[in-house]
Amino acid sequence: MERQRSFSFKSTSFFVFAFTISSSLIFLVSLFTWVLRSNPSIHQNTHFQFNKPVFNLSSFSSSSSAESLKLSILKDTHFLKPENESGSVKFSAFNQIQIQRLEDGGSEIEPEEAPAPSMKDIEVGANELTEGDEVTASLKVDEFKAYPSNGKFKEKVMNGCDLTKGKWVYDESYPLYTNGSCPLIDEGFNCDTNGRRDRSYKKWKWQPQDCDFPRFNAAKMLDLIKGKRLVFVGDSINRNQWESMLCMLMGAVKDPKKVYETHGRRITKEKGNYSFKFVDYKCTVEYYVSHFLVHESKARIGQKRRPTLRIDAIDHGSSRWKGADILVFNTAHWWSHYKTKAGINYYQEGNQVHPKLDVSTAFRKALMTWAAWVDRHINPGRTRVFFRNSAPSHFRGGLWNSGGHCAEATRPLNDTSGMEYPEKNGIVEEVILQMKTPVTLLNVTGLSAYRIDGHPSIYGKKPRTQSSNIQDCSHWCLPGVPDTWNEILFFHLQSKQKSKYH
Ligand SMILES: *[C@@H]1O[C@H](CO)[C@@H](O)[C@H](O)[C@H]1NC(C)=O
Ligand SMILES: *[C@@H]1O[C@H](CO)[C@@H](O)[C@H](O)[C@H]1NC(C)=O
Ligand SMILES: *[C@@H]1O[C@H](CO)[C@@H](O)[C@H](O)[C@H]1NC(C)=O
Ligand SMILES: *[C@@H]1O[C@H](CO)[C@@H](O)[C@H](O)[C@H]1NC(C)=O
Ligand SMILES: *[C@@H]1O[C@H](CO)[C@@H](O)[C@H](O)[C@H]1NC(C)=O
Ligand SMILES: *[C@@H]1O[C@H](CO)[C@@H](O)[C@H](O)[C@H]1NC(C)=O
Numbered sequence: 040m041e042r043q044r045s046f047s048f049k050s051t052s053f054f055v056f057a058f059t060i061s062s063s064l065i066f067l068v069s070l071f072t073w074v075l076r077s078n079p080s081i082h083q084n085t086h087f088q089f090n091k092p093v094f095n096l097s098s099f100s101s102s103s104s105a106e107s108l109k110l111s112i113l114k115d116t117h118f119l120k121p122e123n124e125s126g127s128v129k130f131s132a133f134n135q136i137q138i139q140r141l142e143d144g145g146s147e148i149e150p151e152e153a154p155a156p157s158m159k160d161i162e163v164g165a166n167e168l169t170e171g172d173e174v175t176a177s178l179k180v181d182e183f184k185a186y187p188s189n190g191k192f193k194e195k196v197m198n199g200c201d202l203t204k205g206k207w208v209y210d211e212s213y214p215l216y217t218n219g220s221c222p223l224i225d226e227g228f229n230c231d232t233n234g235r236r237d238r239s240y241k242k243w244k245w246q247p248q249d250c251d252f253p254r255f256n257a258a259k260m261l262d263l264i265k266g267k268r269l270v271f272v273g274d275s276i277n278r279n280q281w282e283s284m285l286c287m288l289m290g291a292v293k294d295p296k297k298v299y300e301t302h303g304r305r306i307t308k309e310k311g312n313y314s315f316k317f318v319d320y321k322c323t324v325e326y327y328v329s330h331f332l333v334h335e336s337k338a339r340i341g342q343k344r345r346p347t348l349r350i351d352a353i354d355h356g357s358s359r360w361k362g363a364d365i366l367v368f369n370t371a372h373w374w375s376h377y378k379t380k381a382g383i384n385y386y387q388e389g390n391q392v393h394p395k396l397d398v399s400t401a402f403r404k405a406l407m408t409w410a411a412w413v414d415r416h417i418n419p420g421r422t423r424v425f426f427r428n429s430a431p432s433h434f435r436g437g438l439w440n441s442g443g444h445c446a447e448a449t450r451p452l453n454d455t456s457g458m459e460y461p462e463k464n465g466i467v468e469e470v471i472l473q474m475k476t477p478v479t480l481l482n483v484t485g486l487s488a489y490r491i492d493g494h495p496s497i498y499g500k501k502p503r504t505q506s507s508n509i510q511d512c513s514h515w516c517l518p519g520v521p522d523t524w525n526e527i528l529f530f531h532l533q534s535k536q537k538s539k540y541h
Contacts, residue, residue, distance in 0.1 A: 479531050
């Protein structure tokens with residue numbers, strides 16, 4: 040009995056021993072192979088970073104640069120998820136990585152932004168309007184500090200070159216469409232039809248400093264989305280971008296009758312769900328309104344049922360976003376609405392309504408809810424995900440509801456160094472970096488900041504229906520600035536394609 044047991048014990052330990060040895064061997068061999076394979080790519084990265092002027096070693100003074108480097112390489116692979124090994128080397132070599140130490144202190148406050156004004160807001164705003172205000176820039180003139188501080192590192196990964204650094208150059212060959220060639224521009228963005236007479240705002244082309252940036256090619260774009268669903272989800276500024284995309288694509292469509300809304304809906308600001316079918320390309324270009332990306336709900340507070348925001352639950356329209364091939368999200372402006380900003384009895388998680396929650400915390404939680412949804416429901420092998428960050432508004436001499444204006448501006452600003460990088464953008468970047476799914480950031484904030492001349496101002500309505508002096512310095516005329524955002528989207532889709540084939 041005793042011997043038997045001891046024998047069986049020994050044979051077990053022998054198996055354990057043999058197993059350990061062989062798995063260690065396998066592990067070591069795999070590790071060795073992996074190191075050999077990934078070395079060239081690490082080397083490329085290092086090489087690139089140290090040769091880029093944007094990489095400034097002294098900004099790492101308080102931390103080990105080796106650690107930061109490791110971090111950046113990790114994030115790099117996370118962001119790119121290349122299809123296969125050789126592609127990976129090529130693609131990394133073409134990427135530029137910037138790393139920036141966050142400042143401590145966190146004193147910035149985001150400049151007042153208007154929510155995309157709804158009809159109700161405009162009524163309210165009209166009462167608060169003060170006429171004859173002096174033109175004083177509402178943009179704060181401080182240093183352009185990049186981020187709200189939390190003492191962490193930030194990495195920025197760009198495709199090929201840094202598209203955010205550059206300038207607007209006058210180019211007679213723009214715009215890519217007109218109010219006459221595109222029947223789909225809705226009243227709010229149709230500045231020319233509403234009587235805007237200065238022309239140059241349509242003729243600026245974004246020129247990145249370090250690379251050439253291809254002009255939008257509608258035929259190529261239609262090829263890229265052939266048989267697919269291109270879906271925009273977000274607030275009215277995303278509707279702005281979506282309409283721009285429709286108009287730009289129409290440029291390559293021979294028979295405009297072969298483009299139609301699948302439910303026969305006409306674009307208005309009230310309805311929120313549209314799907315345009317491009318028959319010859321078997322693709323759809325869709326827009327779903329979602330101001331916050333999370334669920335707008337109601338809860339009983341005291342005696343009354345009041346509107347709440349379920350920062351722990353995705354927007355109920357999300358079932359429609361599933362199955363898209365390209366998704367372009369945004370949310371920003373509604374988070375500066377009075378209710379969201381105050382955060383009193385408004386933010387809800389489960390059954391609990393927070394008596395008070397600050398808007399940055401709520402924004403972060405909402406984005407994490409969105410991120411979890413994407414990670415759970417989006418197959419990165421099939422769907423490309425983009426997030427467009429906030430588009431700046433340009434109210435001078437007041438806020439959107441207190442006489443702020445921009446109608447006098449007919450040229451881009453020469454200098455935006457006084458504008459602060461919105462805190463929300465920092466939160467978006469942090470959340471995206473934590474995601475499993477690769478998300479490409481459409482970083483339009485800085486380049487749009489120059490374009491004070493691009494807003495509808497007093498041309499967001501037909502002249503006769505202009506009922507108040509409220510100006511729209513949040514949305515954008517079409518053709519106009521959102522066309523550039525779509526050129527950036529096109530650029531990313533195309534270069535992804537390239538990296539697959541080169
Ligand atoms: C690097 O940063 C330091 C301090 O922030 C600055 O003085 C220096 O000019 C920068 N160097 C380059 C090459 O940008
Ligand atoms: C890997 O990428 C190369 C070029 O980047 C391509 O030629 C090759 O077919 C790819 N292999 C696989 C398995 O996808
Ligand atoms: C387009 O705008 C111009 C003004 O720039 C206007 O004269 C014309 O009537 C508009 N066309 C359409 C179809 O609305
Ligand atoms: C859009 O579709 C969603 C999901 O079906 C629905 O909940 C929402 O009410 C629709 N919105 C509009 C404005 O039609
Ligand atoms: C911007 O620069 C241009 C060309 O240098 C100049 O004509 C224009 O007046 C400047 N605009 C402002 C607002 O300073
Ligand atoms: C976005 O662009 C701005 C400049 O316009 C830059 O300061 C910021 O760091 C960029 N963000 C990322 C994540 O690249």
